[in-house]
């Protein structure tokens with residue numbers, strides 16, 4: 001049985017819930033997986049057999065703590081089975097929902113010293129009711145530019161949970177490798 005570390009960088013909790021779904025699926029397959037915030041300094045990533053990092057996009061970028069973590073642990077991440085997934089709204093578009101086509105993932109990998117062995121892209125959620133006035137305006141602008149919903153009553157989740165489960169299967173295979 002592998003011991004798998006699932007780390008999330010999340011603002012409104014979706015990336016964390018994706019990690020929790022991965023954890024459930026891995027547990028069903030007999031794997032032990034733990035979900036933790038990426039910024040949890042009490043963790044020792046070296047104590048795990050495989051590492052998965054999931055992070056959402058905000059204003060065009062993953063949280064800077066993602067790159068900081070990668071830079072600190074790059075040797076470990078390269079040595080172990082490791083995976084990365086990104087969560088964003090641009091990925092709701094079918095032609096931007098793969099590692100080869102998602103602009104945020106491509107940009108992240110271009111600036112990142114780590115080349116994860118497995119990559120995932122998941123569409124995020126939009127819920128204007130949760131945002132403050134400045135964030136709401138910002139998201140309406142982002143959505144207007146991307147031809148998405150701008151109605152402030154919009155609450156929609158674009159995440160394909162079957163795709164998350166397929167990714168969990170690939171994480172399991174990676175951890176076994």
Ligand SMILES: Cc1cc2nc3c(=O)[nH]c(=O)nc-3n(C[C@H](O)[C@H](O)[C@H](O)COP(=O)(O)O)c2cc1C
Nearest residue numbers: 010011012013014015056059060088089090124125
């Ligand atoms: C303030 C703010 C800015 C965002 N900026 C972007 C963006 O530039 N591009 C994008 O595709 N999604 C953007 N999103 C959408 C988030 O990536 C999406 O809501 C995701 O589900 C958030 O996941 P989390 O709850 O794990 O943080 C933004 C969301 C918020 C609230």
